Amino acid sequence: MIDTTAAAPFAIGLPFLGAAAAFLVARHPGIQRIIAIVSLTLTLILESSLLISTILHGPTAVYLGGWAPPFGISMVVDAFASFMLVVSTLVSLAVLVFATGQDAEESEQDGPVSIFHPTYLILVGGVSNAFLAGDLFNLYVGFEILLTASYVLMTLGATDARIRAALTYVVVSVVSSVLFLLAIGLVYAATGTVNMADVAMKLSALPHGTQMALHALLLVAFCIKAAVFPLSFWLPDSYPTAPAPVTAVFAGLLTKVGVYAIIRTETLLFPGDDFNTILMVAGAVTMIVGILGALAQFDLKRLLSFTLVSHIGYLIFGIGTGSIVGLGASVYYVAHHIIVQTSLFLVAGLIERVRGVTNIERLGGLAKSLPFVSLLFFIPAMNLAGIPPMSGFLGKVGLIQAGIMLDTPVAWIAVAASIVTSLLTLMAIARVWNRAFWREQGESTAAEAEVGREDDQSGQPLTRSMVAATLSLVLAGLALTVVAGPLYRMSGATANELIERTPYIEAVMGEERLSEVPATHGGTAPSPAPKGGQ
Numbered sequence: 001m002i003d004t005t006a007a008a009p010f011a012i013g014l015p016f017l018g019a020a021a022a023f024l025v026a027r028h029p030g031i032q033r034i035i036a037i038v039s040l041t042l043t044l045i046l047e048s049s050l051l052i053s054t055i056l057h058g059p060t061a062v063y064l065g066g067w068a069p070p071f072g073i074s075m076v077v078d079a080f081a082s083f084m085l086v087v088s089t090l091v092s093l094a095v096l097v098f099a100t101g102q103d104a105e106e107s108e109q110d111g112p113v114s115i116f117h118p119t120y121l122i123l124v125g126g127v128s129n130a131f132l133a134g135d136l137f138n139l140y141v142g143f144e145i146l147l148t149a150s151y152v153l154m155t156l157g158a159t160d161a162r163i164r165a166a167l168t169y170v171v172v173s174v175v176s177s178v179l180f181l182l183a184i185g186l187v188y189a190a191t192g193t194v195n196m197a198d199v200a201m202k203l204s205a206l207p208h209g210t211q212m213a214l215h216a217l218l219l220v221a222f223c224i225k226a227a228v229f230p231l232s233f234w235l236p237d238s239y240p241t242a243p244a245p246v247t248a249v250f251a252g253l254l255t256k257v258g259v260y261a262i263i264r265t266e267t268l269l270f271p272g273d274d275f276n277t278i279l280m281v282a283g284a285v286t287m288i289v290g291i292l293g294a295l296a297q298f299d300l301k302r303l304l305s306f307t308l309v310s311h312i313g314y315l316i317f318g319i320g321t322g323s324i325v326g327l328g329a330s331v332y333y334v335a336h337h338i339i340v341q342t343s344l345f346l347v348a349g350l351i352e353r354v355r356g357v358t359n360i361e362r363l364g365g366l367a368k369s370l371p372f373v374s375l376l377f378f379i380p381a382m383n384l385a386g387i388p389p390m391s392g393f394l395g396k397v398g399l400i401q402a403g404i405m406l407d408t409p410v411a412w413i414a415v416a417a418s419i420v421t422s423l424l425t426l427m428a429i430a431r432v433w434n435r436a437f438w439r440e441q442g443e444s445t446a447a448e449a450e451v452g453r454e455d456d457q458s459g460q461p462l463t464r465s466m467v468a469a470t471l472s473l474v475l476a477g478l479a480l481t482v483v484a485g486p487l488y489r490m491s492g493a494t495a496n497e498l499i500e501r502t503p504y505i506e507a508v509m510g511e512e513r514l515s516e517v518p519a520t521h522g523g524t525a526p527s528p529a530p531k532g533g534q
Helices: 010-024 029-057 079-102 116-132 136-154 160-191 196-205 208-226 235-241 244-269 276-295 300-321 324-355 371-385 391-406 409-438 446-450 464-482 484-500 502-509 511-516
Strands: 060-064 073-077
Touching (some): 010 116, 029 060, 029 079, 029 116, 060 502, 073 116, 073 136, 079 116, 079 244, 079 324, 079 484, 116 136, 136 244, 196 244, 196 502, 235 244, 276 409, 300 324, 300 391, 300 409, 324 391, 371 391, 391 409, 391 464, 391 484, 484 502
16 A cells, blocks of 8 residues: 555655646647646546545545654645545546647647646646645645636636736635635644644644634635635626636636635534534525526526535535534545536536537527437536435435435525525526527527627537546546445545544644544544544
């Protein structure tokens, strides 16, 4: 078995090294593609080994430079972090293969060198750094790396629409980053540390009002990044304007890093139910508002952007239940949502490639002219809507079960919202299928045809790598259903580990510090877990 302690930093280092190598051969796009794909393939193999290691041996901490916490930089590989690493890199690799087939890096460059591949790899490295971060400031650094790379990717081509969308994205991102940095400063002032395991042990000694203020500030910062209503206004206007592979990877990953940070905040730093009711309300409202926005859209990418916001609400609802069942369902559902949402955006990219537009009123006859692409859309679309027995249905059942077990008025409202949202998602998908796929091309009225005419452009043929990349993610979404049993058990075990907190803190601080861990959700101090550290 691979030495997790020695190998974990390479989950970040390999994409960064690949980015440097790709930049050095920027005038040779073919070599760039090979470097980027090899870098992410090696990273995925490494992260899969890390996941197996954490399942077998428990969490592990790495101290960069040999500096012990809380003074040094810690990277923590537990089941949740390694699971997120594997899913995110799998999706990133598929999108990269799609992009190479589309030649996005060539068609969008304005200078003598290509920047797509180096920037894309830096984005992946930033995401990995955020998942492995063992202290708040390193988590902030991870966010800033991926956000800086995303600014570049979003504005590739420098069209007016992309620049306008990027301005909103940049302003919102800067605001959330400033709030996060302010929270880090206040946490350090209050506890004398930013190491999350150390902070978790010291926060209980602070006055309750101080804890609430720090908790609220971190939640607001992370909810902006996760696009939780009413802080989600920026997303539908920002994502659809970017190139298809960029939109796909943004939709799959960026908001999930915010969700990841919320889960760490609610389980490791601030265990308890202080904000659970607020999170469930926010989750319910995010579901309903997001899907109502989707129903009002004519453009496929904007519609999918609103469904992205809507289904973030399911994750927030699960976190807000504060239970192992709810959190375990959220862990399972986040994998489902990353894969399914990304695959739908890739299908939208295929349609745009062939037809030149994604406005559903200007499309038609896709089921006849592009039957395989239609199938690639239909499967993840039904999965997103939660049709049994697919992974979307299984994840929603787990979340609904957690709400019913909680048996509070707010929980029942969230349960009702989740059911209504699932039905409205099916309605939105059926509308797209009827107008863009089932209806014969040319049946739109003159008024409908006028909508989106300015975006009309000649199409191009699909490439094998684009179709293969999309197919791989569609199959990965189906695999979540096939292996739902063991995956759900792993998600439940991961949720138990997150709520217990002891394995994480022991991996970072050592077993001798366990006596300092305050009581958790259950009201009693957790018992020591088997050691999984170095």
